[in-house]
């Protein structure tokens with residue numbers, strides 16, 4: 008009988024209607040990986056912040072028709088990945104599942120569906136190329152509990168990160184290359200913008216910022232353009248804490264002062280959602296106009312670009328059979344001081 012392989016794709020998720028915004032935010036701020044407080048304090052803080060942020064977040068999602076496109080776009084990636092894995096001829100029946108961290112389908116529903124599929128093996132694949140304790144580690148922790156509850160006993164491999172995976176880098180450089188060609192002779196700067204993190208999270212050993220910088224360097228190398236002017240910055244700050252710098256807003260103003268155009272690349276998101284379609288395309292574009300940025304091109308997220316999907320398929324094929332994390336085929340990629348990364352702590 009043909010063996011069955013379940014691939015579980017993880018992402019953050021987003022509200023599917025205006026009324027879901029507050030419970031989505033509550034789920035996000037109840038996560039101990041995001042708000043590092045004991046219960047019941049965390050519950051109280053989550054109630055408070057989700058209530059306070061609801062209106063702002065609803066305004067953001069209203070610009071997208073009242074919902075996040077992250078789930079339908081992830082479903083397209085899952086369909087393309089299933090086909091790409093089948094194309095590798097592994098001799099297994101493959102099905103890709105989606106588990107979102109803060110909105111449906113949540114890990115518990117997905118674990119039930121995976122259990123019904125009765126897989127012989129499971130591969131956990133975060134749709135976050137760079138590892139963070141706030142994203143991948145949080146999703147894996149929730150999955151482990153949900154899988155145990157659903158009685159999934161199949162051998163499970165987890166891919167912790169793939170910041171310099173060849174297909175991911177190639178897809179980025181392909182999309183960026185088109186934008187650079189469109190710039191012609193206009194003097195410009197390439198701005199890699201990643202979701203930020205509170206500074207204290209990175210200081211506590213989270214490898215995310217290092218891995219974002221690894222991706223940017225690998226993409227610049229793949230572009231192979233002479234004298235490219237580029238920089239990495241961090242967007243989407245929320246709350247009163249200091250976040251990692253430079254902030255994307257500051258880099259946009261700096262480009263305006265220097266009389267440069269900008270090519271903006273979402274370097275830590277693999278699909279379009281509020282942070283790209285609203286923050287980068289509307290809010291930061293307006294800021295760029297006011298700051299005197301002569302031209303502003305935003306590079307699309309990789310989505311279901313064939314090179315990216317082929318890279319994910321290779322990661323799945325390589326990870327099979329490994330009980331533990333196998334980033335980029337098994338090599339340790341993080342600096343030893345980055346204690347938060349699964350490729351060190353789980354090896």
Ligand SMILES: C=CC1=C(C)c2cc3[nH]c(cc4nc(cc5[nH]c(cc1n2)c(C)c5CCC(=O)O)C(CCC(=O)O)=C4C)c(C)c3C=C
Pocket residue numbers: 019020021022032035040041060063064067075076077135139141142202203204205215245275276280281282
């Ligand atoms: C690289 C990916 C992400 C990291 C790291 C991350 C950390 C992080 N996020 C918040 C707070 C919010 N994030 C929100 C939306 C959101 N975040 C990510 C990804 C990462 N977050 C995505 C893909 C999305 C978009 C969801 C969608 O639209 O579908 C939001 C909600 C929107 C808003 O109110 O602005 C919040 C809040 C924190 C606090 C954090 C690290 C500590």
Ligand SMILES: [Fe+2]
Pocket residue numbers: 202243
């Ligand atoms: Fe976020």
Ligand SMILES: [Fe+2]
Pocket residue numbers: 138168214334339340341348349350351
């Ligand atoms: Fe690592």
